Amino acid sequence: MPTTIAKSPTTTTMMKMRAMRALVNWSDGPRLATTTRYVLASVAMTRNSGLRDTDPLPDAATAALGGRSVVLVGLMGVGKTSIGRRLAARLGLPFRDADAEIELAAGCSIAEIFERFGEHEFREGERRVIRRLLAGEPLVLATGGGAYMDRETRATIRREAVSVWMRAKLATLLRRVSGRTNRPLLNGRNPGEVLEKLIAERHPFYAEADIAVDCSDEPPDNTTAKVFAAIESWRPARRLSLSLSTGSYDVVVGKGLLARAGALLAPVLPQKRAVVVTDDLVAPLHLQTLLDGLAAVAIEARTITVRHGEASKGLATYSSVVGQLLDHRVERKTAVIALGGGVVGDLAGFAAATTLRGLPFVQIPTTLLAQVDSSVGGKTGINTSHGKNLLGAFHQPRMVLADTETLATLPPRELAAGYAEIAKAGLIGDGAFFSWCEANGAAVIGGDADAQAEAVLRACAFKAQVVGDDEREEKPNDGRALLNLGHTFGHALEAELGYGKILHGEAVAVGIGLAFQLSARLGFCNPADPVRVMRHFSEVGLPSEIAMLNRRISGARLIQHMRRDKKVQDGTLKFVLARGIGQAFTSSDVPADAVEALLRDAGCVD
Numbered sequence: 001m002p003t004t005i006a007k008s009p010t011t012t013t014m015m016k017m018r019a020m021r022a023l024v025n026w027s028d029g030p031r032l033a034t035t036t037r038y039v040l041a042s043v044a045m046t047r048n049s050g051l052r053d054t055d056p057l058p059d060a061a062t063a064a065l066g067g068r069s070v071v072l073v074g075l076m077g078v079g080k081t082s083i084g085r086r087l088a089a090r091l092g093l094p095f096r097d098a099d100a101e102i103e104l105a106a107g108c109s110i111a112e113i114f115e116r117f118g119e120h121e122f123r124e125g126e127r128r129v130i131r132r133l134l135a136g137e138p139l140v141l142a143t144g145g146g147a148y149m150d151r152e153t154r155a156t157i158r159r160e161a162v163s164v165w166m167r168a169k170l171a172t173l174l175r176r177v178s179g180r181t182n183r184p185l186l187n188g189r190n191p192g193e194v195l196e197k198l199i200a201e202r203h204p205f206y207a208e209a210d211i212a213v214d215c216s217d218e219p220p221d222n223t224t225a226k227v228f229a230a231i232e233s234w235r236p237a238r239r240l241s242l243s244l245s246t247g248s249y250d251v252v253v254g255k256g257l258l259a260r261a262g263a264l265l266a267p268v269l270p271q272k273r274a275v276v277v278t279d280d281l282v283a284p285l286h287l288q289t290l291l292d293g294l295a296a297v298a299i300e301a302r303t304i305t306v307r308h309g310e311a312s313k314g315l316a317t318y319s320s321v322v323g324q325l326l327d328h329r330v331e332r333k334t335a336v337i338a339l340g341g342g343v344v345g346d347l348a349g350f351a352a353a354t355t356l357r358g359l360p361f362v363q364i365p366t367t368l369l370a371q372v373d374s375s376v377g378g379k380t381g382i383n384t385s386h387g388k389n390l391l392g393a394f395h396q397p398r399m400v401l402a403d404t405e406t407l408a409t410l411p412p413r414e415l416a417a418g419y420a421e422i423a424k425a426g427l428i429g430d431g432a433f434f435s436w437c438e439a440n441g442a443a444v445i446g447g448d449a450d451a452q453a454e455a456v457l458r459a460c461a462f463k464a465q466v467v468g469d470d471e472r473e474e475k476p477n478d479g480r481a482l483l484n485l486g487h488t489f490g491h492a493l494e495a496e497l498g499y500g501k502i503l504h505g506e507a508v509a510v511g512i513g514l515a516f517q518l519s520a521r522l523g524f525c526n527p528a529d530p531v532r533v534m535r536h537f538s539e540v541g542l543p544s545e546i547a548m549l550n551r552r553i554s555g556a557r558l559i560q561h562m563r564r565d566k567k568v569q570d571g572t573l574k575f576v577l578a579r580g581i582g583q584a585f586t587s588s589d590v591p592a593d594a595v596e597a598l599l600r601d602a603g604c605v606d
């Protein structure tokens with residue numbers, strides 16, 4: 001127990017071992033309650049005594065915290081304790097100082113703990129104390145400068161709290177620590193040199209915090225106001241967790257994610273090395289923001305840029321990308337990050353899946369289509385002269401970062417094409433979501449960021465549910481194959497018109513219209529359903545029927561393309577049909593003459 005530790009230093013092995021056991025044994029087991037009560041009753045110096053006198057609860061900040069604690073991180077001398085105490089008063093939360101709690105439990109000062117047991121034992125105890133404090137009611141916690149360097153402690157803080165990095169320049173820190181004797185890392189050394197080294201070592205870790213606030217020599221109340229305002233305006237990115245048999249990963253959706261990419265990715269990357277694969281249109285728009293975001297947490301990144309467009313999703317570019325990855329001397333732990341649309345995602349993902357038998361992979365989709373569809377689910381691949389996506393692999397990403405800000409630079413036609421996949425999610429299995437699309441589709445395509453984020457999340461959530469249920473598309477019926485609604489027709493149109501001549505989403509929109517018409521002709525759904533579907537696509541500026549493509553298209557050739565599609569099983573064409581809006585199902589026994597008649601009536605020539 002903390003109280004049994006001898007106050008006066010001793011050199012006998014027995015005493016030392018007992019003290020060390022006490023230091024590392026602040027577990028969160030059954031003794032927690034007693035320990036916690038003891039600590040809370042004893043540490044008046046870390047108590048927020050101004051709690052009762054505070055103003056009414058600050059709603060915006062409280063809402064932003066959502067019941068979580070605030071953890072202040074940053075270098076020694078930046079003022080975590082004094083600002084933490086003031087901040088706690090403003091937030092109406094108790095305040096704790098992790099270092100003070102450790103000293104109390106160990107019965108000696110931190111300097112003595114370092115001297116007697118070394119840094120390793122100190123960190124061990126620190127990890128346990130922070131975990132215990134954050135397991136309780138929300139509070140404001142000031143941590144020691146090295147606490148956030150520990151991977152496990154960072155994970156605990158990420159899970160339980162909102163972290164605030166109090167960032168200060170060397171000169172400010174030097175002024176603050178000069179003359180202090182209670183800093184074990186400074187003892188007997190040149191403070192300037194020590195701090196400079198600590199800045200280089202620790203800032204890349206502090207940069208993983210949720211919020212960064214610049215602190216200078218201003219009065220503490222001003223700094224407190226800045227931290228408070230930063231918490232008030234903080235909006236966490238929305239996350240969706242995808243659970244698969246091989247593990248789970250998050251799809252993170254929100255604004256400004258490229259700039260924070262390093263902070264978001266650091267916890268899931270096995271190594272601080274990455275190669276970003278992008279295309280020549282996306283690179284000048286978004287690459288630097290991403291590279292800066294990675295550099296902030298010291299992720300060393302190289303870049304491979306391919307030509308934009310579907311033609312890059314072929315063997316030649318694939319071979320070139322793999323060659324460049326090897327030139328960059330990637331190791332088994334080096335991550336491949338795809339920054340771009342579905343072409344880059346599929347190509348980079350396949351290169352990641354196959355190079356060195358599989359490299360860690362991250363998707364940063366920058367088209368709407370890629371954000372709602374291609375980046376989620378782990379399908380990667382390239383086209384061959386025999387058809388689309390015929391060479392590929394399942395390779396799940398470690399994380400998907402869908403930054404809605406990147407959509408602002410996307411040409412409107414691409415935005416509309418991506419939207420087809422959003423509406424598709426509703427049409428397959430969520431009628432209410434399709435109704436949402438009818439009400440909000442124009443806003444999504446018009447660039448409304450909130451509507452876009454909502455649409456991306458709901459479409460991804462739907463896809464995640466389907467993929468989680470049938471990861472490798474092995475179910476004989478329904479399952480993941482449902483996501484191919486409109487694709488049998490759509491892929492045939494893409495192959496016939498030439499990849500890139502019609503956008504994938506446009507082809508899918510026409511294909512979905514045809515699939516609903518086929519369903520109605522075969523008596524599965526109400527004839528009003530295809531009318532509703534096609535009207536919605538037209539309203540948002542998408543082609544909804546073959547006639548709108550203004551091309552002479554041969555029905556026979558479309559059927560030939562369909563027979564070459566991967567979805568052909570034992571020579572039978574597989575279609576996704578619908579019993580109504582949001583009620584799709586797979587079918588392998590669609591009569592060929594029904595398809596021929598549909599295509600003829602839709603305006604195809606023989």
Ligand SMILES: NC(=O)c1ccc[n+]([C@@H]2O[C@H](COP(=O)([O-])OP(=O)(O)OC[C@H]3O[C@@H](n4cnc5c(N)ncnc54)[C@H](O)[C@@H]3O)[C@@H](O)[C@H]2O)c1
Pocket residue numbers: 279280281282285308309310313340341342343344346366367368369370373374375376377378379380389406407408409410411414417504505
């Ligand atoms: N893996 C899957 O599960 C899956 C699912 C659906 C589609 N796909 C594949 O995805 C591909 C289509 O993806 P796509 O529609 O994203 O095409 P794309 O990758 O070709 O991107 C479209 C165009 O937009 C540009 N672009 C991308 N982001 C931009 C931005 N933020 N600002 C400005 N320009 C930008 C690109 O350079 C490109 O010219 C197809 O190859 C398709 O087969 C894969």
